[in-house]
Amino acid sequence: MSGPVTLAVDIGGTTVKSALVDEAGAVVARHATPTGRGEAARDAVRRSVEQLAARAQDLGLALSGVGVVSPGVIDRDRGVVEYASNLDWAHVSLRNVVAAVVDVPVAVGHDAGAAGDAEWQLGAARGCRDFVHASVGTGIAASLVVGGRRIEGRSGGAGELGHTPVRPGGERCPCGQRGCLEVYASGGGVSRRYLALSGRSATAREVVERVDHDAVARRVWDDAVACWVTALAACTLLLEPELVVLGGGLAEAGEDLLGPVRAGLAEALTWREPPEVRASELGPDAALLGAALLARRA
Ligand SMILES: [Zn+2]
Numbered sequence: 001m002s003g004p005v006t007l008a009v010d011i012g013g014t015t016v017k018s019a020l021v022d023e024a025g026a027v028v029a030r031h032a033t034p035t036g037r038g039e040a041a042r043d044a045v046r047r048s049v050e051q052l053a054a055r056a057q058d059l060g061l062a063l064s065g066v067g068v069v070s071p072g073v074i075d076r077d078r079g080v081v082e083y084a085s086n087l088d089w090a091h092v093s094l095r096n097v098v099a100a101v102v103d104v105p106v107a108v109g110h111d112a113g114a115a116g117d118a119e120w121q122l123g124a125a126r127g128c129r130d131f132v133h134a135s136v137g138t139g140i141a142a143s144l145v146v147g148g149r150r151i152e153g154r155s156g157g158a159g160e161l162g163h164t165p166v167r168p169g170g171e172r173c174p175c176g177q178r179g180c181l182e183v184y185a186s187g188g189g190v191s192r193r194y195l196a197l198s199g200r201s202a203t204a205r206e207v208v209e210r211v212d213h214d215a216v217a218r219r220v221w222d223d224a225v226a227c228w229v230t231a232l233a234a235c236t237l238l239l240e241p242e243l244v245v246l247g248g249g250l251a252e253a254g255e256d257l258l259g260p261v262r263a264g265l266a267e268a269l270t271w272r273e274p275p276e277v278r279a280s281e282l283g284p285d286a287a288l289l290g291a292a293l294l295a296r297r298a
Contacts, residue, residue, distance in 0.1 A: 004064035006295035007052050007102070009045060010111060010288040011035060011070040013086045013138055017284075018048040020056055020063075021292035025122055027285070029055045037088040042097055049101045065105045067295030068094045069114040069287050071141070074156060079108040085174075086138070107298035111135070112159060113150065114290025115247055115282075116143020120150075122289060123281035124245045131243040132235050132275075134161055135287070136250040138188040140181055146239055162186060166230040184227040187250040194220045208253045225257070229264035236265070236275055247280030254279060 005028055009018040016035050020028040031051045033044050049066065056063045072084025079095025081087070098106045116133035119125045120143075125133060129148040135141050140162030144151045151158045162182035163175050170179025171193075183189050190204035198216040210217035232244055251257065258277055265274040280286055 004062040005056055006064055006292045007049060007056070007066045007104075008288050008291035008295060009048055009066065009068040009098075010114075010291055011041070011045060011068065011087065012111075012287075013071070016041075016044045016048050017288050018052055019288055019292070020052055020059075020061065021289065021295075023296075025289060025292065027288075028059070028061070031055075035087065037086075041087045041089065042092060045094065045097055046101060049098050053102045063102060063104050065107065065295040065298040066098050066102060067107045067109065067114075067291035067293070067298065068098060069109045069111040069291040069294065070094065071111050071139075074108060074110045076107075076109055076156065079106060081108070105295075105298035107294040109291070109294045110141075110156065111287040111290075112141030113143050113152075114294060115280075115286035116145065116150065116245075116290070117293055118282055118286045118290035119245050119247065119280055120145060121293060123286065124278045125243055128243050130239065130241045131245060132161075132232070132239065132241045133245040133247065133280075136186055136246055136248040138186060138249075140186045140248075142235075144235075144239065145241075161231060161235070164231055164234070166227045181227055181231045185224040185231070187248070190220055190224050190250070193223070204250055205253065208256050211256075225260040225264060228257075228261050229268050232261065232265055232275075232277075233268040236269060236272060240272075241275045244275050244277045245280055246277065247283070247286050249284075251279050252283070 005020045018031045073082040081092045094108045095106045112135045125131045133143040142159040142161035163180045165179045166181045167179035171183050173180035173183045187204040194207045195201050207217045211221050262277050
């Protein structure tokens with residue numbers, strides 16, 4: 001084995017996943033540690049970089065760069081997470097956190113954008129010029145590629161699909177708005193609504209498994225699918241994508257999600273061909289591999 005390798009870090013709400021990735025995009029070594037919040041989350045990133053930088057040295061691999069992706073509002077040029085509510089972070093310079101450990105270029109990006117880029121270069125959206133990639137986990141964030149270019153918006157804030165209103169006057173979202181897609185259709189939303197309506201706690205995956213014999217599970221899941229259809233019909237009419245890729249934890253429901261969404265989209269779009277709807281190919285590694293792509297460009 002020879003180098004160089006990049007060091008990729010994906011800061012999730014519960015776990016910081018990191019890896020050494022070779023030039024072909026293959027994972028050479030992995031590390032995972034609980035994220036925590038605030039200063040603890042910063043430490044988790046620092047420790048992850050230390051561990052894997054040491055591992056690269058042990059393996060005799062040259063480290064060419066570090067890519068770190070995070071949820072929240074990111075200033076990519078400065079390498080700063082301006083705000084990430086789940087991490088309890090404001091104005092955290094990830095570039096400085098990493099630079100204190102290793103002396104290589106550091107790139108910082110948004111996790112959903114990185115996941116979309118990885119599916120674009122290595123996964124389900126290879127060769128596409130117009131597609132929507134949605135990461136569906138605790139929340140929902142999208143990566144929008146139009147005409148072969150990812151849309152970033154005025155300040156990098158494009159793609160907040162999870163907070164597009166799909167039910168006017170609907171249930172309150174932690175963001176302060178009402179009727180947001182992720183209230184009904186994220187993994188977190190499905191689980192929370194099932195608890196509120198049934199008094200029983202279940203993961204989104206468990207709710208999906210109960211739909212055939214549990215009326216509350218059926219209602220919650222039907223609402224989730226209906227909200228996905230509304231959001232993706234709007235995306236289709238606005239952007240005319242050739243493909244929609246659903247990734248993240250909830251997309252592991254597979255055909256239980258994709259089948260009804262395809263059927264609903266075909267019914268909702270009376271005069272426009274619906275886009276193809278596919279599951280992510282890279283699964284839970286999408287954002288991590290996207291961070292490795294960022295590192296390579298750093
Ligand atoms: Zn919201």
